[in-house]
Amino acid sequence: MEGPEQVRNRLEKTGYLVDDGLAAACFLALGLHRPLFCEGDAGVGKTALAAALAEALDAPLIRLQCHEGIDASQALYDWDFPRQLLHLRAAEAAGITDADRLEGELYDRRFLIARPLLRALQTLPSVLLVDEIDRADDEFEAFLLELLSEFAVTIPELGTVRAEVPPVVVLTSNRTREVHDALKRRCLYHWFDHPSFARELAIVRRRLPRVSARLAEQVTALVQALRAEDLVKPPGVAETIDWAEALDALGASEVDADLAVATLGSVLKYREDTERARGLDLAAVLAAHGA
Amino acid sequence: MSAVDCATGRDADAVLLGFARALRAGGLDASTERVHAFLRAVAVLRPGVRGDVYWAGRSTLCGSREDLERYDTVFTAYFVDTGGAPDGRTPAATTAPRPRLVVRDAPRTTAPGSEPHAAPIGALASSAEVLRHRDIAELDAAGRDRLRRLLAAFALRGPTRRTARRRPARRGEVDRRRTVRDLLRHGGEPAPLRHRARAERPRRVVLLVDVSGSMAPYADALLRFAHASARSGRTEVFTLATRLTRVTRELARRDPDLAMAAVAAAVPDWSGGTRLGELLREFLDRWGQRGTARGAVVVLLSDGWERGDPELLGRQMRRLHRLAHRVIWANPRKARPGYAPLAAGMAAALPSVDAFVAGHSPAALERLAAVVRGANDA
Numbered sequence: 001m002e003g004p005e006q007v008r009n010r011l012e013k014t015g016y017l018v019d020d021g022l023a024a025a026c027f028l029a030l031g032l033h034r035p036l037f038c039e040g041d042a043g044v045g046k047t048a049l050a051a052a053l054a055e056a057l058d059a060p061l062i063r064l065q066c067h068e069g070i071d072a073s074q075a076l077y078d079w080d081f082p083r084q085l086l087h088l089r090a091a092e093a094a095g096i097t098d099a100d101r102l103e104g105e106l107y108d109r110r111f112l113i114a115r116p117l118l119r120a121l122q123t124l125p126s127v128l129l130v131d132e133i134d135r136a137d138d139e140f141e142a143f144l145l146e147l148l149s150e151f152a153v154t155i156p157e158l159g160t161v162r163a164e165v166p167p168v169v170v171l172t173s174n175r176t177r178e179v180h181d182a183l184k185r186r187c188l189y190h191w192f193d194h195p196s197f198a199r200e201l202a203i204v205r206r207r208l209p210r211v212s213a214r215l216a217e218q219v220t221a222l223v224q225a226l227r228a229e230d231l232v233k234p235p236g237v238a239e240t241i242d243w244a245e246a247l248d249a250l251g252a253s254e255v256d257a258d259l260a261v262a263t264l265g266s267v268l269k270y271r272e273d274t275e276r277a278r279g280l281d282l283a284a285v286l287a288a289h290g291a
Numbered sequence: 292m293s294a295v296d297c298a299t300g301r302d303a304d305a306v307l308l309g310f311a312r313a314l315r316a317g318g319l320d321a322s323t324e325r326v327h328a329f330l331r332a333v334a335v336l337r338p339g340v341r342g343d344v345y346w347a348g349r350s351t352l353c354g355s356r357e358d359l360e361r362y363d364t365v366f367t368a369y370f371v372d373t374g375g376a377p378d379g380r381t382p383a384a385t386t387a388p389r390p391r392l393v394v395r396d397a398p399r400t401t402a403p404g405s406e407p408h409a410a411p412i413g414a415l416a417s418s419a420e421v422l423r424h425r426d427i428a429e430l431d432a433a434g435r436d437r438l439r440r441l442l443a444a445f446a447l448r449g450p451t452r453r454t455a456r457r458r459p460a461r462r463g464e465v466d467r468r469r470t471v472r473d474l475l476r477h478g479g480e481p482a483p484l485r486h487r488a489r490a491e492r493p494r495r496v497v498l499l500v501d502v503s504g505s506m507a508p509y510a511d512a513l514l515r516f517a518h519a520s521a522r523s524g525r526t527e528v529f530t531l532a533t534r535l536t537r538v539t540r541e542l543a544r545r546d547p548d549l550a551m552a553a554v555a556a557a558v559p560d561w562s563g564g565t566r567l568g569e570l571l572r573e574f575l576d577r578w579g580q581r582g583t584a585r586g587a588v589v590v591l592l593s594d595g596w597e598r599g600d601p602e603l604l605g606r607q608m609r610r611l612h613r614l615a616h617r618v619i620w621a622n623p624r625k626a627r628p629g630y631a632p633l634a635a636g637m638a639a640a641l642p643s644v645d646a647f648v649a650g651h652s653p654a655a656l657e658r659l660a661a662v663v664r665g666a667n668d669a
Binding site: 003004020021024025027028031032034036039067068069071081082084085088089092099106134135174175176177178181184185186188189190191232233 | 320322324325328331332335336337342343346347349350351353354355356358359454455456467468471472474475478479490537539540576577578580581582583610
């Protein structure tokens with residue numbers, strides 16, 4: 001791709017809207033072959049970016065969901081032991097006794113189970129999403145660091161697997177834990193903010209073309225007003241889309257204060273927040289956007 | 292976007308390197324590796340366009356949300372105010388970083404000759420026994436110095452919990468994978484069954500250390516305690532005064548004096564007033580809710596002297612209590628004769644506290660460490 005503008009156009013074609021900063025960051029990630037480290041609140045479109053990039057580049061999305069205790073055999077590769085054993089038994093039944101040959105056969109590629117990281121190295125081109133890296137342990141981070149700087153792994157029985165062209169890598173973090181500096185240093189950093197009213201409205205319209213323009217505008221205005229409040233969990237763009245979708249499913253083409261309160265459950269997920277929102281003058285927010 | 296004149300005539304790299312230097316002076320970690328990435332990023336974008344230089348730097352030289360604000364300040368000062376700073380000088384505005392303070396307290400252990408207690412271990416042990424029960428606030432400089440060595444021996448380990456991970460064990464469920472591997476190794480001959488069981492891991496310990504004015508006599512000792520306990524690796528430390536500051540990274544330095552100096556540089560508000568409720572909310576919003584406090588043992592080291600609304604503190608304490616495995620409050624003033632939790636903040640917080648202990652002396656801190664490990668707080 002030639003510049004950030006082209007990246008932006010390609011992404012927007014998939015329905016994912018980006019601003020200048022994110023377009024530049026994506027362009028750099030593609031051009032410099034550096035992983036893109038995305039941080040921000042939940043529901044601001046970090047994971048969706050990887051899916052959009054995959055679609056824009058017409059490459060498969062390979063996803064690795066991190067969790068506590070994840071290790072190399074779950075992330076990289078594993079040997080298919082039951083099949084190896086079956087192979088041995090079959091060889092025994094056929095009367096093959098050449099031990100060296102048998103051993104050579106056992107560690108063949110067909111017995112190798114490629115987990116997401118190895119799959120990403122072998123697939124060309126591909127987009128690798130390492131989701132919620134903050135949930136993994138420090139040990140895994142160190143392991144990932146090695147992989148992301150070399151884009152190669154060594155399997156003792158087979159040799160080194162190297163990606164001819166490094167995959168596009170997107171890492172996301174919800175900041176439940178501070179990720180180690182050494183890993184961040186090898187990445188491009190992008191912080192996802194909540195979008196402005198106009199951008200959020202555009203996202204909702206793009207995602208939910210069926211929803212009436214008025215409803216989309218009202219819902220966006222309400223969410224922006226809620227976000228300005230002091231909430232335990234401010235709603236993200238994902239919640240805005242959920243809310244608009246929920247109201248549309250109810251057959252509404254516009255929303256009033258009562259209906260908004262009745263459907264608050266699709267946007268606020270804490271009792272304290274719901275209580276607080278009930279106390280707000282939602283009608284005034286709607287009136288301001290009534291025109 | 293306007294063209295910056297820097298890229299046209301003069302050596303553009305020198306200007307960019309000057310910018311990196313200004314960032315470093317402004318408190319960002321602009322390491323060589325990052326700067327290298329920055330230069331490459333500018334080269335693939337349009338080097339003459341200010342917007343592109345901005346975004347290139349923002350994605351390569353920043354590493355957290357906190358960095359972004361500093362980056363913006365330095366960028367404005369460097370490129371906008373000076374119109375490109377063609378001579379590469381660091382603008383004056385950027386050389387005034389965050390307020391820095393030195394560690395309050397007695398002189399550090401610099402001159403070995405003047406140390407009367409650089410003495411045999413036996414003498415130290417006997418004086419340690421006396422020291423263990425002394426109130427930290429009443430100690431003189433030499434006493435504090437001995438106290439530091441005492442504190443360095445602590446390690447705080449949370450109670451264990453079972454993890455999703457399984458480890459080889461002598462009993463437990465059959466580890467099919469390892470058993471099959473053993474069978475393979477013996478060419479399919481029967482081999483003993485291998486077992487595995489859930490691994491146990493210590494829970495995370497979160498220390499919230501109040502360093503406000505009313506806690507000034509204890510702050511240094513409590514932070515040293517935090518330093519000793521943070522070495523286990525599963526401990527997070529925050530300071531509270533007028534602002535919330537995460538100091539886990541600063542405390543990761545091995546040498547206690549270096550760690551204290553790093554903390555002193557990082558904490559902008561030593562001895563300010565306390566707004567416990569607000570800071571606790573900030574902690575829960577930014578860290579606690581997302582995972583730091585979940586299932587952890589949270590220890591508040593504070594006298595509960597709340598300047599803000601005690602009702603807010605009560606609410607946040609209830610929130611914390613729902614998230615955390617255990618909430619422990621260590622109050623150095625608890626040991627004073629005739630102490631009753633009358634301070635409004637303390638009274639509001641107590642219903643959500645699992646264990647209320649003293650924290651005024653090394654012995655009390657030892658007791659605290661035991662309570663954190665899961666000892667009965669009676």
